[in-house]
Amino acid sequence: MTTIPLNDLQRMYAAYGDKLDQTALDVLRSGWWLNGPRNKAFCEAFAGYLGVGHFIGLANGTDALEIVLRVLLEKALRSGSVEQTATRTADAYEVITVANAGGYTSTACYLVGCTPVYADIEPESQLLSIPSAVAALSGKTVAVVATHLYGGLIDVPALRRAMNDAGYAHVPIVEDCAQAHGLKGASGTAGTFGDIATFSFYPTKNLGALGDGGGVATSDADLNGSVRRLQQYGWGDKYNIVAAGGRNSRLDELQAAFLSVLLSDLDSSNARRVSVLDAYEKAAPVGLQIVRSRIGTVAHLAVIQTGHREQLKEYLKTHGVATDIHYPVLDCDQPGWGDRPKRIGPSGLDVSRVSVNRILTLPCFPTMTEEEVARVCNALSAFTPR
Numbered sequence: 001m002t003t004i005p006l007n008d009l010q011r012m013y014a015a016y017g018d019k020l021d022q023t024a025l026d027v028l029r030s031g032w033w034l035n036g037p038r039n040k041a042f043c044e045a046f047a048g049y050l051g052v053g054h055f056i057g058l059a060n061g062t063d064a065l066e067i068v069l070r071v072l073l074e075k076a077l078r079s080g081s082v083e084q085t086a087t088r089t090a091d092a093y094e095v096i097t098v099a100n101a102g103g104y105t106s107t108a109c110y111l112v113g114c115t116p117v118y119a120d121i122e123p124e125s126q127l128l129s130i131p132s133a134v135a136a137l138s139g140k141t142v143a144v145v146a147t148h149l150y151g152g153l154i155d156v157p158a159l160r161r162a163m164n165d166a167g168y169a170h171v172p173i174v175e176d177c178a179q180a181h182g183l184k185g186a187s188g189t190a191g192t193f194g195d196i197a198t199f200s201f202y203p204t205k206n207l208g209a210l211g212d213g214g215g216v217a218t219s220d221a222d223l224n225g226s227v228r229r230l231q232q233y234g235w236g237d238k239y240n241i242v243a244a245g246g247r248n249s250r251l252d253e254l255q256a257a258f259l260s261v262l263l264s265d266l267d268s269s270n271a272r273r274v275s276v277l278d279a280y281e282k283a284a285p286v287g288l289q290i291v292r293s294r295i296g297t298v299a300h301l302a303v304i305q306t307g308h309r310e311q312l313k314e315y316l317k318t319h320g321v322a323t324d325i326h327y328p329v330l331d332c333d334q335p336g337w338g339d340r341p342k343r344i345g346p347s348g349l350d351v352s353r354v355s356v357n358r359i360l361t362l363p364c365f366p367t368m369t370e371e372e373v374a375r376v377c378n379a380l381s382a383f384t385p386r
């Protein structure tokens, strides 16, 4: 029996082979591999697809989070919405996020000198709990990061309203869309609901490059300008540094060209992912709950919750189904950050702490065959907890 993998990018390449080969050859022969027309074309196309004014291609999604948080911190300091401390002590500035989303936002917080503040999550969707996020707001809050985890939609307009009602209309919302390319909500596409959004094009993402890639979407002209400056050494124009805190992070021409090819099929590949999730949901017996946002999903990952995770994992292994855990350790419990500042929001992390031991990721990718989906479904429906 062959094992059904969690993902299989060889199949993706096989499906696009000729187009991707030709694209690569065109880029290589052009002699223009950075800051060129392919980057520009992809960024314009993706901004248009999302419905935002600007998209800035970067080297990866973690850079996107880091640069965005740096921009927002500088903006908050300039406007006085957070208090400038003489030494910029480690816990002076805070970013509200969740603890179950793989550590990317926390990494960016530590890179820019902000303290991550962990809000709890909703049990069914595993997404940021809006009341918990609002309860964690303070005079130190630089931003709230809403991660559309597993491809599930957070109701960002509702989060905005709740923050405004609590007196925090000035605090920006960052949407982390690394797992949510093409996710549609009632009034648009994820990445357009907050003030600014970050994306990763890591190969397994819903829109994935053939290497690293990432970027930032925003319709705010000032934020766009600030991100562009920090992305390239702090340059205002060439060799002219007008902002401190700059670095170098670029989406190269090869990856941009590949992404342009793959963007045209994003909606259909998202639909295929969602059909796999639907099938699992139908097949799952009582006691196995599919994690799902009821207001929208692009099924980046198919995650199931069970009180019998070890048993289910072993059982699926013997039935030839690969599994993984996204993510096995909460950010606040990561040993490498033991001595780093952090704060648990006032609502606590009860749901996050229970869920981290219940989640299990099943195969879900657009090139899965019907036969593979049926095999996973049959295995799920025949599972009996001990």
Ligand SMILES: Cc1ncc(COP(=O)(O)O)c(C=O)c1O
Pocket: 059, 060, 061, 062, 063, 101, 102, 104, 105, 147, 149, 176, 178, 179, 199, 200, 201, 202, 212, 213, 214
């Ligand atoms: C939710 C989330 N945010 C951020 C990132 C970081 O992206 P990258 O791996 O491109 O740095 C990832 C991906 O890996 C992610 O899943």
